[in-house]
Amino acid sequence: MSYDVEKPDEQWRAELTPAEYAVLRKAGTEPAFVGEYTDTKTAGVYSCRACGAELFRSDTKFESHCGWPSFYDPKDTDAVELLQDNSLGMARTEVRCARCGSHLGHVFEGEGYQTPTDQRYCINSISLTLAPDEG
Incomplete structure (x- = not known):
């Protein structure tokens, strides 16, 4: 796949911490309930930690109590790409940054959350940066 932001693996390793690299570039998962944004209620925009693209x-x-930040819709439909993920012996939908291809988390549907989309974008905090709204 081709992305607007493409860098050699060595450059990603140099720019990201080992933990960020493991999640963003190798599709890892940070431990539940430890992420910086799991319980954050600050108003603002969440962007990709790897390339700065605005995502959510x-x-x-919303509070899903799953251990990771949860969103019911991306900021723009083109901000993320969704890919079939059959790892770990189950069918899931992976969420990646559409600008650089970095792994963000997974999206789930039909879980019964009272959200407008009935979707839960379960996103690793370490994949994001938050720019608080001014004012």
């Missing part, structure tokens, strides 16, 4: 707004974030 805080007004679509």
